Amino acid sequence: MKKILIVVLLVAISSVTYAQNKKNTKTAEISIPGYCCKGLNATIEKTLAYERGVVEWTLHQDKKSVTVVYREGKTDPVKIEKALAANGVRTANEKPNPRAIEKLPACCQPAARGEASCNKM
């Protein structure tokens, strides 16, 4: 178990330094009109975590958007929006995958389908 933990730590450290070394980063703000409740955070973060070229991100719950720092040439805002939509997140330009919507927390589903808008966070 100890060994395993050491391996995990090494991997974690190396991936952090890897990310820091990269230049040519750009920042984009992606609007998420379907953002309705905090339950969606996990899906958004998980999607971005697995997206190639995404360096870091910041969620703005009040603005219903996410600021993404990405490496130019590896990805672009359109790809990122498509990835979010594939996991059920409605963005300004992309419609979400209906099967993925059903895996979202219940509070996020109507807005993701575009059925209702929500005012409260």
Add this chain to the structure above:
Amino acid sequence: MLRLLLLALFSFSVLVASGQQVRGRVVDAGSGKPMYMIPVAWDGTASGVLTDSGGHFVIEKHPKSHLLLTRYMGYATDSLIVHSAADTVVEIRLRRDGKVLKEVRIRGRRRATFSKMTSIEQTEVITTEGLRGLACCNLGESFENSATVDVGYSDAVSGSKQIQLLGLTGVYSQMLLENVPFLKGLSAPFGLGYVPGQWMESISVSKGVATVKNGYEAITGTINLEYEKPHKGDRFSLNLYENSDLKSEITAKLNHRFNEHLATGLLVYGTYNAQRTDHIGHDGFADYPLQQQLNVVNRWDYEAPSGFHSQTLFNYIHEYRLGGDMRFEKEMRGSDSIYGFGGTTDRLHFFTKNGFRLSNTASFGSQVAATWFRQDAYYGMSDYRGEEKNLYVNLLVNAEVAGGHTVDYGVSFRYSDVDERLGYFPYLGAVTQNWFGDGDNFDYREILAGLFGQFTFLYGDRFNATLGLRYDYSVPPEERQQVMFAHYAGSDFRSYALTPRLHFRWNVWHDWILRGSIGRGFRTPNLIAENFGILASGRRIVLNEWIAREEAWNGGLNLSKRFKVGDDREASLTVDFYRTSFVSQAVLDLDVAADEAHIYNLDGQSYSNVLQADFSIEPLDGFSLSLAGKLNDVWCTYHNQLMRKPYTSFWKGLLVLSYHTRFDKWRFDLTTQLNGPQRLPLNKGTHQGQTDPYIYMLGQVTRKFKRFELYAGIENITGYVQPHPVIGYDAPFSSAFDASIVYAPLMGRLYYIGLRFNVM
């Protein structure tokens, strides 16, 4: 309240087609008084109910909507998130003004195994999340992280595995596929291999007698399997697996939705191992047989807006095994110089479940299942042919009566035609002794008609109890039936069985939950299929009397508690004790002589006492630990002597560690089992009496990428194996031969890698 909802989120359906129900109560938040005629509905749907004068309501869980809305003039609209509704009880407190949105924090990750806190039966659920941490080629390998179920090989040549629940073989529990009887009768010996691990969405293991809805069996427990549902599953997923013994597996799942009502799913599984190895014992016998399996499921789901819900499933399995002596080839069947094992199995299974609402408080469900099974197998020179046809029909009604209590009642019908034929053991000239009828047939036909009813008493969410009773009538057997509804040989024929069962759940104090169950159960033994292991031996089978239907009582108590540790961490503790006591039993006695196997009716005591404790905690983010211990005290009367039942560990310990990094990119699982000593029956080998305890470990690393995941693992890390599993391997056609004495793993350290890919 919040905790209850969380539980509901983690629960899975264990109910029949008649659907899941959410029951609850609406009260005025200010005065605490129940509110009458308040509409409660699923958001975005037309399905809703009104509360009664006590403020109670029961609503069928809507498959699409998870948001339960309560709207009433002058009160704020209240909403509750209910994901799965199995036995959920909710309380809605309406406030006079202001908006109240109860938000439940949804954790991104499901737990690997958990015990259901809300159900009336003690249920442990193994989720997909838990199964992903195991290689789990099939059901036999899916219980490694559970202390409740023990798995062992039945003999050293066929590679088939058997489970034990509460210290007794798996046949005393009931195996259900989506709440419909699945693996029974002749399917039992190799049945665990018929369920690919990747198909399953969850496995629920309930200890103790089940409710009366699914028949009079399920004495020690129920194992319910849920396959992936076409409406919910991913469009396509693929799993590839390869291990160091060159066993390959492929699993593919396809789901298609025609529209929001109709969906279909296709599940395909194939396995193939290209080589035989002889690492263990170096005795010229293959460690594991050559095996090929093709397994296909096609299922259809239809949901009408009216509430009508229909699920139909077809399953076909073809399996071929070849083992025994390393030199043995298929063409050598019947050889008296080279020992071979082989078998071909074909199995068709079908079920259809249909349910609809009769009114707002009542629903109707029907289950129809049919199985056709044929097996042609041989162990050396003994031939076995088994054929089984069965049909099962179960019709049930669930209705609410006054005060939120419910009744379930229904009728069931079962027809089984079982034909087992055992060929000769020419090396001893010994077929079964003093056989009735024409030599080697173990045929029987069973026609059972049953009536059942149960009443569930509800006292808020503090206490509920279910009292059930069923009556089954069996059409008198024909003369040449060997297994029959006689209490004892030839006399006192009894055509009915009365099965009473009681369950309760009591929230004693601060979520300390006490559960209990007691009841009687019956079952018809299949003498050869259930003792298949002895065919891999030179033992002479001695059967001198007609074997009666088995009858047993089982009772148990369970105490469980879920703790909050810190702000967001949970820990759970469960302690339970179950006792099974047989009134009549088909006893397999291997202790008369080392070269004989006697089968007879129990004369004396036979019981099992099992004490188990489970503890689990998540001490750090992403790190979870569970610890379990179990004591098995299982005894049976063998030729007037009370002895420990063989092959049952006196105790067992289990430690499961799991760690995953953020977003599940890496995942590490490690399971350690400590298996206590077992008693061995008399045998011709050098090892007699008790076996030594041993450690069995397995571990897996999983790396997840955007579209796929890779996994690699090791089974049996310590490499502990039984040194000489085939006794008398140099004289397989003599009475010195015995490959049925198996008490430890038969596979050494095994490495595997795999790939999972899916398109949502």
